[in-house]
Amino acid sequence: MRIDIWSDVVCPFCWIGKRHLESALEVFRADHPDTDVEVVWRAFELDPAAPRHGESGVDESSAQMLSRKYGMPQAEAEATQEQMAGRFRELGLEFDWRSATISSTFDAHRLAALAADHEKADEIDEALRRAHFTDGERLSDPAVLRRIGVEAGLPADAVDQMLSGDGFGERVREDVEAARGIGVQGVPFFVFDGRLAVSGAQPVEVFGQALEQAVAGRQD
Template structure:
């Protein structure tokens, strides 16, 4: 079984969904047969590399809500993070451009460290309040998971893997994916959103049990 995952580093539902999938796979009898392929997706391609404002203010401006409403939403998300053992320090999270972070995830994939890169980058942003568009921060995180420093520098000092990031985004468009998190299983089953662990496990078992699959097991962000 192959699972392609479209995700952005600064997407809270992507971090939640990643953890939910980990928990589902821990209960899936055929987890050792699952191949995960991470795909790039930018929620805000026009964002600046350096943070310009707080997360709550960014959301308030984007969705036309009050700062109080934005903060309430982030507190609710922090509770969801806590329920699965994650920490969301939303007061310290400052959105920034994720394009270079995505380029590094492609480097990591070539070293068999794609999962580690996704976790380190998301933890850096959501938990540690790091500036995820800063090259110094990105290098520290990348080297911290075992990527060679010289290769990290070579990527950050060039446009290497830019085409791969754009190709992922183009492929998302062909699948009809316009938001993340999105899982595509065996290139035919679309599961959208940070689905509950039980929902993901049910979908995995259903798909694994179908010798001749005929259609999506789940295509709704609301559930299967």
């Protein structure tokens, strides 16, 4: 079974949804030991216009972004972020929303695509999310991306070559176009075996039901 997941590494609901899916998969794999499950991460940019490394502008925090984007008072935006941090803590995750800044994720997605070719997709995905949410690092900074890639075990020369050019950029753009083609409006967005779609950070039980439906559909 293949699960395609459209996600952005600065999307808090995407990390929550990932953890819920992982919990459902643990049960599913125990019940279906003969069913192999392949998880494929697909790129999605929540804000394609977010500043890239070296571009002028003042760093915008996640709370400031919410206030600007949705026209809510700053205090309300901060309260919303603190609530999200609480949801993270319930899953053993940390969200330092005061330090997290908004920047382009295009190059981070390129690094993730490189990682997929080296069977390091999940390691890089986790490291990118931790860098943004927990450590407050800019995911458009080549130095940050290089460190993440090398620490995860990617060849340093391959990371350097990717960062110095547009390597894997076309793959990122193809993922974004594929999302548009199937009508994805937001992430996370999960497609099970190319047939069954689940949108959002659904509860563990919903992912469990989707897995069972998907495997039943393969047997019909």
